[in-house]
Amino acid sequence: MLIKKPQPIRPSEITAESVYRDRRRLLLGAGLALAGAGLSGDGLAAGFLSGLFGGDEKDKAKEAMPDGLGKYYGSPKNAHSTSEEPSEYEDVTSYNNFYELGIGKSDPAANAELLVTDPWSVRVEGECEKPGNYALEDFLKGITLEERIYRHRCVEAWSAVIPWIGFSLAEVLKRYQPTSKAKYVEFVTLYDPERLPMQRRQGILDWPYVEGLRIDEAMNPLATLAVGMYNDPLPNQNGAPLRLVLPWKYGFKSIKSIVAIRFLEKQPINTWNALQPNEYGFYANVNPAVDHPRWSQARERRLGEWSKRDTLPFNGYAEQVAGLYRGMDLAKFF
Amino acid sequence: MTRVQVITRIVKPALFLLCLLPLVLLLGSDLGANPIQTLERGTGDWALRMLFITLAVTPLQRLSGWNELVRLRRMLGLYAFFYALVHVGIYAILDQGLSLSAIVEDIAKRPYITVGFAVFVSLVPLAVTSTNAMMKRLGGRRWKRLHRIVYASAIGGVLHFLWLVKADLREPLIYLAVLLLLFALRLKPAHWQRLRINLGFQGAGATE
Numbered sequence: 001m002l003i004k005k006p007q008p009i010r011p012s013e014i015t016a017e018s019v020y021r022d023r024r025r026l027l028l029g030a031g032l033a034l035a036g037a038g039l040s041g042d043g044l045a046a047g048f049l050s051g052l053f054g055g056d057e058k059d060k061a062k063e064a065m066p067d068g069l070g071k072y073y074g075s076p077k078n079a080h081s082t083s084e085e086p087s088e089y090e091d092v093t094s095y096n097n098f099y100e101l102g103i104g105k106s107d108p109a110a111n112a113e114l115l116v117t118d119p120w121s122v123r124v125e126g127e128c129e130k131p132g133n134y135a136l137e138d139f140l141k142g143i144t145l146e147e148r149i150y151r152h153r154c155v156e157a158w159s160a161v162i163p164w165i166g167f168s169l170a171e172v173l174k175r176y177q178p179t180s181k182a183k184y185v186e187f188v189t190l191y192d193p194e195r196l197p198m199q200r201r202q203g204i205l206d207w208p209y210v211e212g213l214r215i216d217e218a219m220n221p222l223a224t225l226a227v228g229m230y231n232d233p234l235p236n237q238n239g240a241p242l243r244l245v246l247p248w249k250y251g252f253k254s255i256k257s258i259v260a261i262r263f264l265e266k267q268p269i270n271t272w273n274a275l276q277p278n279e280y281g282f283y284a285n286v287n288p289a290v291d292h293p294r295w296s297q298a299r300e301r302r303l304g305e306w307s308k309r310d311t312l313p314f315n316g317y318a319e320q321v322a323g324l325y326r327g328m329d330l331a332k333f334f
Numbered sequence: 335m336t337r338v339q340v341i342t343r344i345v346k347p348a349l350f351l352l353c354l355l356p357l358v359l360l361l362g363s364d365l366g367a368n369p370i371q372t373l374e375r376g377t378g379d380w381a382l383r384m385l386f387i388t389l390a391v392t393p394l395q396r397l398s399g400w401n402e403l404v405r406l407r408r409m410l411g412l413y414a415f416f417y418a419l420v421h422v423g424i425y426a427i428l429d430q431g432l433s434l435s436a437i438v439e440d441i442a443k444r445p446y447i448t449v450g451f452a453v454f455v456s457l458v459p460l461a462v463t464s465t466n467a468m469m470k471r472l473g474g475r476r477w478k479r480l481h482r483i484v485y486a487s488a489i490g491g492v493l494h495f496l497w498l499v500k501a502d503l504r505e506p507l508i509y510l511a512v513l514l515l516l517f518a519l520r521l522k523p524a525h526w527q528r529l530r531i532n533l534g535f536q537g538a539g540a541t542e
Contacts, residue, residue, distance in 0.1 A: 088367075095367035103502045106366060156500065158368055204502065275501060294497060295444055299436075303367040307431055 070231025072145055072165040080222060080320060081149040087160040089230050091303040096237045097154065098256060099205055100189065100196045108237035114195050115236040115257065122242065126186075126263035129177035136241060140227065143167045147231075148224050150247035152254070153286045153315045159300045164245050165228030170219040173261075178215065182263035185218045187211045187244060190257045205271050211244065211255035212268035212282065214324075222247060222320050225258075248317040250284040281334040283325075286315035290331050341402045349406060353413045356380045357420065370428045377421035382491045384414035386512055389488060393519035408464050411484070415461040422454050446497030453490035456483050488513055 098108035101115065120136040145165050153159040173185065191208035193199040199207045217223065224245040227234060234240040239256025246253045252272050262268075272280035279293050288298040288311040299308040314321050325333075335343070360376040388410040395403045430436045440447045460481055462468065469477050492513055496506040 091367035099501075105368070158371070291443070294446060296440070301368065301370065306370065306428065308429075 070228075071233060072147070072228045073231045075145045075147045075165055075231075078146045078148040080317070081147065081163075082151060082161060082316075084149070084151070084161045086149060086163045086230070087303050092160050092162055092229070093235050093237060095158075095303060097156075097251070098237055098239065100198050100207075100209070100257075101237060102198060103204065109235075112236035114197075115190075115240065116192075116195060117236065117241040117257070120241050120259075122258060123260040124176045124262075125260065127179045127182040127265060128263045129179065130175065139172070139242075143171070145227070148226075148245070150222075150224070150245060151315050151317075152245075152247065152251055153300060153311065155250040155252055155280065155284070155292065155297075157295065157297065157300045157311075158303060159315075160303045162229055162245075163231070164224060164226040165231065166224040166226035166245060168221055169223040169225050169244070170221065172225060173218060176261075176263075178263045181265050183215055184264045184267050185213050185215060186260075186262040186264050186268040187213075187255045187258050188260035188262070189255055190259050206274055208259075209255060209271050210268060211253055211270045212264070213246075213253075214267075215263075216324055217246075217321075220321055220324065222317060248286060248314040248321045250286060252280065253284050283330075283333050285321075285325065285330065285334075286311060287313055287330055287334070289313070290334050337400065338402050338405075341405050346406060346409065350409060353384065353410070357417070370424065373424050374421060374429065377417050377424060378495070381414055381417035381421050382488075382495065382509060384410060384417055385484070385488050385491060386509075386516060388414055389484065389516045390519075393516065396519075412461060412464055415457045418454050418457055422451075446494050449490050449497065450494040453487050453494060456487045456490070460484060460487075485517070488516075 094109045095105045096108040097105070101108040101111040121133055122136060122139045123131075123133050125131050145167055147163055148166055149161060149163045151159060152162050178185075187210070189209035190196075191199060193207070198204060213223070224247075226239075226243050226245045227241060229235075229238060234243065239254075242258045243256040244254045244258065253270070267282060270280075270282055272284075273282055286297075291297050298311055300311045301308050312318075357377070357380070360373065360380075363372075365372045388407060391403055391407040391410065395401055426432060426437055430440070441451045442448070460483060463472060463477060463480060472480065492506060492509050495509060496503065499506055
């Protein structure tokens with residue numbers, strides 16, 4: 001795997017990554033402390049108490065936060081990266097939907113060690129010329145990693161900005177030479193009931209987790225396979241060692257911990273669609289005009305922020321992907 | 335000390351502080367990456383739990399024969415209202431930024447919020463008529479009939495919870511089970527009288 005070497009920089013010039021990433025919080029903390037002291041005792045008291053009682057998963061994530069130059073530092077920036085500030089690392093690594101590791105938002109971080117990511121292989125199957133079972137190193141051979149800073153929007157109406165380290169899905173799919181019969185691509189997550197207790201239970205989701213794309217969606221330059229974030233390999237709770245990133249779709253489409261990729265003739269049934277077809281569709285494009293049956297999709301809350309913001313069509317990536325859906329009734333094909 | 339004195343001088347003040355504890359702990363805890371969501375869920379959970387605890391007083395009274403327990407019921411009920419008020423306050427102020435149009439749209443369009451709002455509204459007359467003066471004004475029979483609303487509030491609360499979870503129905507279904515148990519315990523007082531004697535509790539009015 002090609003890893004671009006960092007450029008020579010004098011150590012004295014480098015801000016410790018932990019401080020760099022912390023700067024917003026340090027400033028916010030200073031501001032809050034002032035506000036708290038000024039406004040009421042609650043601000044100070046809350047801070048004091050939270051110090052007393054401690055925070056569980058967020059602290060764990062903070063401890064795990066890499067400092068110094070990450071493994072993927074210096075990766076070239078992707079053309080579609082947003083200029084928005086990335087979300088706080090602790091937030092993004094302590095607030096996850098990864099039901100295989102637990103249903104609560106902080107469960108995946110707490111149970112992260114249950115996921116064994118080495119050795120890892122990816123099965124490529126279906127309508128293609130070069131199917132096979134590829135060890136992860138072989139699957140990733142010759143890939144140029146990029147930093148792709150994308151917005152991430154969950155169907156639950158929260159969002160984040162994440163600096164992924166990954167590559168174009170199209171680049172890899174082309175290697176396996178999908179035939180003309182390959183109209184769809186299906187992705188499958190790890191099924192390991194021995195190590196993952198949630199997968200031994202019924203009534204949560206149908207394991208293993210499955211997702212899919214139309215072949216033209218998969219070939220869009222925005223569709224990303226990620227191996228890292230914040231310049232380091234993916235934490236387990238974020239879908240290590242390999243996951244999909246589809247920034248214009250709701251987060252459940254961005255399947256984690258991929259073990260299989262299948263080229264199919266027919267549209268696959270993705271897990272959330274199978275569970276609740278009137279609430280979760282196949283396309284799941286971010287669309288403020290089409291509400292979830294039980295809640296509005298017009299606004300979202302960025303992790304770490306207090307006020308909501310307007311949700312953008314296709315999560316703000318309309319320019320890159322709207323063409324894929326020309327002529328489609330997006331209220332019907334949600 | 336008589337049982338009444340134990341209840342009013344020791345249990346009630348202690349319970350008052352105990353009921354405040356969930357809120358204190360919640361505010362002091364690590365609220366995580368989505369703090370408003372955490373606060374909403376936490377206060378909502380405790381509003382429902384306080385409601386259930388309030389509903390458990392009468393069956394507990396009947397089972398134990400300790401009629402003095404009723405003296406705790408008003409405080410517990412008002413705590414349920416308190417947590418519901420904080421819950422709605424967090425939703426209206428922090429979550430929706432006091433945007434009336436957003437709130438009205440939510441109430442109109444999202445069934446779980448329609449029910450939630452109705453439950454909150456239903457608790458208001460109960461809180462307002464909780465004082466001794468109000469009880470006198472309404473008279474025992476009318477007050478009792480008005481406060482039967484709490485059964486609908488409890489059902490609505492569970493529905494509100496059921497309708498907002500994404501996939502995992504376990505927690506709301508547990509609440510539903512507890513609610514059904516609480517309702518069952520209110521049926522057939524004669525049965526519970528007999529049960530009480532069999533369990534060996536002292537009859538009503540016994541003093542030490």
